[in-house]
Amino acid sequence: MNPRRKKRLTIVIAVIAAIGVITGLVLYALSQNIDLFYTPSEIVNGKDDSGIKPIIGQRIRVGGLVVPGSVKRDPNNLKVQFDLTNKGETVTIKFDGILPDLFREGQGIIANGTLTEPKLLTASEVLAKHDENYMPKEIADSLGEGHEMPTYSEEQLNNG
Incomplete structure (x- = not known):
């Protein structure tokens, strides 16, 4: 795998992980406000x-x-x-x-x-x-x- 593809793969994995963390935090915040x-x-x-x-x-x-x-x-x-x-x-x-x-x-x-x-x-x-x-x-x-x-x-x- 060349360095350019490796860098793209790292960026894609980081973006997916960030989206997962953000989604988890939003769901946790919403669960605190449910009556x-x-x-x-x-x-x-x-x-x-x-x-x-x-x-x-x-x-x-x-x-x-x-x-x-x-x-x-x-x-x-x-x-x-x-x-x-x-x-x-x-x-x-x-x-x-x-x-x-x-x-x-x-x-x-x-x-x-x-x-x-x-x-x-x-x-x-x-x-x-x-x-x-x-x-x-x-x-x-x-x-x-x-x-x-x-x-x-x-x-x-x-x-x-």
Whole structure:
């Protein structure tokens, strides 16, 4: 093999290796930003098909219904804590920020954040449904067929 071909081969191998390293780094960076969806029962018991549970420190999305009577607000700041449930399992959500206008007890929500304890999520974002008839598909599926939408009187709707 002459020196010119040897140099070309070295350059081609270096370029292919560089592309491989760059691809690996990009995939690693993207895997750190993936938010996996869990329900409260999947956080406690693991996913139905694989049994995988989220680990402490993992960024996840959790969806379910806000437990009536569980919302605790700090009067001095924007911190709020509430419980989220589905199929009997409950997870506590801590959030420091402004909740959506449509947030209320008994309603389906999705919280994005980091799992800080086995049943405690520190949320960075809380999303609420947009009207009385809508519930995210993942939450509706996780609650099962026996779930009924909460009903509110006119007085409850007007007061909060």
